[in-house]
Amino acid sequence: MTEFDLQQTKQDVLDYCLLSMRYGLNFNTQGNISVRLPGTDRFLITPTDLEYDRMTADDMVVVDADANVIEGPHQPSSEVTVHLAVYRRRPDVNAIVHTEPVFANVFGVAGQPITGALVNMVIYTKGDVPIMPFALSNRTEFGDAMCDVMGDLNAVVWANHGLLTVGENLRDAFKATVAVESAAKVLLHARALTDKPIVLDYHSLGITTSL
Ligand SMILES: [Zn+2]
Incomplete structure (x- = not known):
């Protein structure tokens, strides 16, 4: 896909931002979402320090691979370098x-x-979700260190901070977030009943397509 509608892409990102608030995945100005703009070396990302429920599609920021602002009225998310590190290292991630x-x-x-x-x-994460040891996420070295921890998986938890998921498209990346949070909730409760909860190993499931 090389053709895309930038305005629609901005609206799609905003819709998932609002959904993340509705699902209780973020509060205040927490979190950020980005997409790779097809056929370009540019990226659309949410602005820094703006609540999702005050945001409009026109508040979204377009950056280049070096985090320079190409379009948009705000600075990009303070974690833009983390997103760019992932796009650099994972061509499968959009x-x-x-x-x-x-x-x-x-x-x-x-x-x-x-x-x-x-x-x-x-199915979405392709394995157990690893933990990235705590470090300040707005430092440029954080992105590469986090990519090392995540490897080819589609999710990683940042200790004492939050969760990052990736996908071939925005819908899959968001579904991964919801799936990880649900599994974390279930696992925590299962551990109240047993110290040996039954868990699945992705590689032994033989999954070749998504459900
Ligand atoms: Zn954060």
Whole structure:
């Protein structure tokens, strides 16, 4: 796909931002979402320090691969360099969702990966969700360090901060976020009943297509 409608893409990003608030995945100005603009070396990302429910499609920021603002009335998210590091390292990724959901954060604070409690999660993440040790996420070195931890997976928890998921498109990246948060919630409750919850190993499932 080389043709795209920039205005529609801005609206799509805003719609998922609002959905993330409705689902309780973010509060205040937490989180950010970006997409790769097809056929270009440019990216659309949410602006810094603006609540999603005050945002309009025209507040979105277009940046180049060096985080220079190409279009838009604001500065990009303070975590823009993390997004750009992922796009540089993962040509399969066209969308990134960063949220700060409670249950994924519980695992980050505990320093424990989110193992495959639900099949829906492992399909999107392609394995257990690893934990990136705490570091300030607006430093340029954070992005590469996080990519090393995430590898070929589609999700990573940032200890003491939040969750980042990626996908071939925005819908898949967002579904991964919701799936990880649901699995984290279930896993935490399962551990109240047993210290050996039954979890799935992505690689032994033989999954070749998404559900
Ligand atoms: Zn954050």
